Amino acid sequence: MFRINxxxxxxxxxxxxxxxxxxxxxxxxxxxxxxxPVPTVAKVMKALVRGGLVRSTRGAxxxxxxxxxxxxxxxxxxxxxxxxxxxxxxxxxxxDDGCEREGFCPMAGHWNRVNHAVRRALVGITLADVAGSxxxxxxxxxxxxxxxxSTGPRDSGGAVYLASE
Amino acid sequence: MFRINxxxxxxxxxxxxxxxxxxxxxxxxxxxxxxxPVPTVAKVMKALVRGGLVRSTRGAxxxxxxxxxxxxxxxxxxxxxxxxxxxxxxxxxxxDDGCEREGFCPMAGHWNRVNHAVRRALVGITLADVAGSxxxxxxxxxxxxxxxxSTGPRDSGGAVYLASE
DNA sequence: TAGAAATGGGACTGATTTGGTCCCGATTTG
DNA sequence: CAAATCGGGACCAAATCAGTCCCATTTCTA
Numbered sequence: 001m002f003r004i005n006x007x008x009x010x011x012x013x014x015x016x017x018x019x020x021x022x023x024x025x026x027x028x029x030x031x032x033x034x035x036x037p038v039p040t041v042a043k044v045m046k047a048l049v050r051g052g053l054v055r056s057t058r059g060a061x062x063x064x065x066x067x068x069x070x071x072x073x074x075x076x077x078x079x080x081x082x083x084x085x086x087x088x089x090x091x092x093x094x095x096d097d098g099c100e101r102e103g104f105c106p107m108a109g110h111w112n113r114v115n116h117a118v119r120r121a122l123v124g125i126t127l128a129d130v131a132g133s134x135x136x137x138x139x140x141x142x143x144x145x146x147x148x149x150s151t152g153p154r155d156s157g158g159a160v161y162l163a164s165e
Numbered sequence: 166m167f168r169i170n171x172x173x174x175x176x177x178x179x180x181x182x183x184x185x186x187x188x189x190x191x192x193x194x195x196x197x198x199x200x201x202p203v204p205t206v207a208k209v210m211k212a213l214v215r216g217g218l219v220r221s222t223r224g225a226x227x228x229x230x231x232x233x234x235x236x237x238x239x240x241x242x243x244x245x246x247x248x249x250x251x252x253x254x255x256x257x258x259x260x261d262d263g264c265e266r267e268g269f270c271p272m273a274g275h276w277n278r279v280n281h282a283v284r285r286a287l288v289g290i291t292l293a294d295v296a297g298s299x300x301x302x303x304x305x306x307x308x309x310x311x312x313x314x315s316t317g318p319r320d321s322g323g324a325v326y327l328a329s330e
Numbered sequence: 331t332a333g334a335a336a337t338g339g340g341a342c343t344g345a346t347t348t349g350g351t352c353c354c355g356a357t358t359t360g
Numbered sequence: 361c362a363a364a365t366c367g368g369g370a371c372c373a374a375a376t377c378a379g380t381c382c383c384a385t386t387t388c389t390a
Contacts (some may be wrong), residue, residue: 059358214366
């Protein structure tokens with residue numbers, strides 16, 4: 001564990017793509033360019049819109065654009081959009097109203113410390129960082145051939161671009 | 166996601182307990198004191214031994230002890246013992262020999278940056294920190310009531326101390 | 331030496347989560 | 361009005377996780 005979801009992985013890839021071509025593009029277009037299956041792109045985009053990272057336009061000639069400049073979108077945003085708040089244990093999810101075992105839970109307060117440290121790290125890297133330092137989209141052609149579900153051994157269950165298989 | 170496993174959660178609870186009473190204790194003993202089911206304690210302990218955090222003694226009057234002082238066991242150790250290397254995407258697992266897509270992977274290098282930052286945060290908190298700043302084992306009595314030996318109130322969902330769905 | 335008490339290493343199963351696809355209503359363009 | 365597009369779920373298969381159990385091995389003790 002301690003891995004991000006495959007969908008989150010896709011999200012990053014998609015966002016990088018959008019950061020390059022700054023204009024409204026339909027889901028199927030982005031899908032074609034990145035090699036991610038269309039339905040999956042749609043699913044990821046929904047989450048990104050809900051998370052406020054991407055703006056959508058409906059209707060014919062609609063599509064998606066980044067909601068703000070790439071240097072103002074950070075890793076934490078992307079992960080939170082897809083996976084909810086960054087919280088390493090369940091009890092932190094509703095930390096505000098206080099876990100009922102608070103009084104005697106030996107970990108009280110410590111997970112939060114960890115969470116915040118992790119989050120801080122994740123806020124330090126922007127989409128611009130990721131998209132910028134990078135080769136032209138060579139990977140587009142390569143991707144279109146195999147978007148399959150590589151079901152390998154435990155640690156190879158990765159996404160299209162990042163994992164091996 | 167971005168959560169640690171329940172088993173890792175247990176591991177921390179168990180380690181805290183061991184940090185308090187620094188002596189060899191059998192799994193069933195630790196189980197009784199923490200309220201974690203015996204088989205689960207056994208499973209977690211196996212991982213902790215493999216990870217080098219805990220030393221085991223076999224045979225009659227055997228059991229487990231911390232392998233080193235509590236202030237030299239850090240969060241990262243605990244998590245890695247239970248969940249393998251801290252790597253947010255699959256490709257980082259074998260990052261050393263280089264992902265074959267390295268040349269064109271848009272994320273090349275960036276996940277590692279994230280991983281290292283996260284790991285750094287996790288190295289900053291020791292077991293002593295967690296075990297020290299904490300109430301006496303009040304939770305022991307609470308635990309002993311509901312947890313016979315192997316069949317406790319398991320349906321309550323979540324780890325005994327930390328979670329709660 | 332024999333027996334009891336522990337750990338070690340898996341196998342196994344049910345429950346949960348994740349990944350991926352699809353459908354249909356709402357919205358906009360032309 | 362028709363075509364194109366997003367929005368929100370429903371749905372299912374596959375993978376993973378949690379929890380239990382079994383048996384071999386090791387060691388202490390009587």
